[in-house]
Amino acid sequence: MPFVTKLTLESGDRHRLEDVVTTIKETAARKGVELKGPHAEATRDLNVPQHKRLVADGDRFQPWTYTVYTRTIQIVGHDEFARSVAERDFPDGVHVSAEIEQRRQTN
Numbered sequence: 001m002p003f004v005t006k007l008t009l010e011s012g013d014r015h016r017l018e019d020v021v022t023t024i025k026e027t028a029a030r031k032g033v034e035l036k037g038p039h040a041e042a043t044r045d046l047n048v049p050q051h052k053r054l055v056a057d058g059d060r061f062q063p064w065t066y067t068v069y070t071r072t073i074q075i076v077g078h079d080e081f082a083r084s085v086a087e088r089d090f091p092d093g094v095h096v097s098a099e100i101e102q103r104r105q106t107n
Helices: 014-029 079-086
Strands: 003-011 035-040 044-051 060-078 095-101
Touching: 003 014, 003 079, 014 035, 014 060, 014 079, 014 095, 060 079, 079 095
Parallel strands: none
Antiparallel strands: 003 060, 003 095, 035 060, 044 060
16 A cells, blocks of 8 residues: 655745755656656735734734745655655745655555
8 A cells, every 4th residue: 555645845935946846856756756746736925914013903014925835746655755855954935744645555
């Protein structure tokens, strides 16, 4: 029963995110690991309120707005490779989460 590791990479810096994804793809190609993806998900625009004082009620600056870019990669099998990627030190500003699912084969 193979394990499927789904990596979700998010960043506000699209170029840094693409560099990380490209590095993962190149490493997988060198090791003979087949990846599904990377798949780009819709970007999210987030707004963060900025208060002029420490209390929430009062004057505010314009909200800080930024875009979050997301890519997903699936690794079927190749558990050692998936573990090495998930444990890697990623640059600041790139958030990585991993989900592991065990798939049963149908007879």
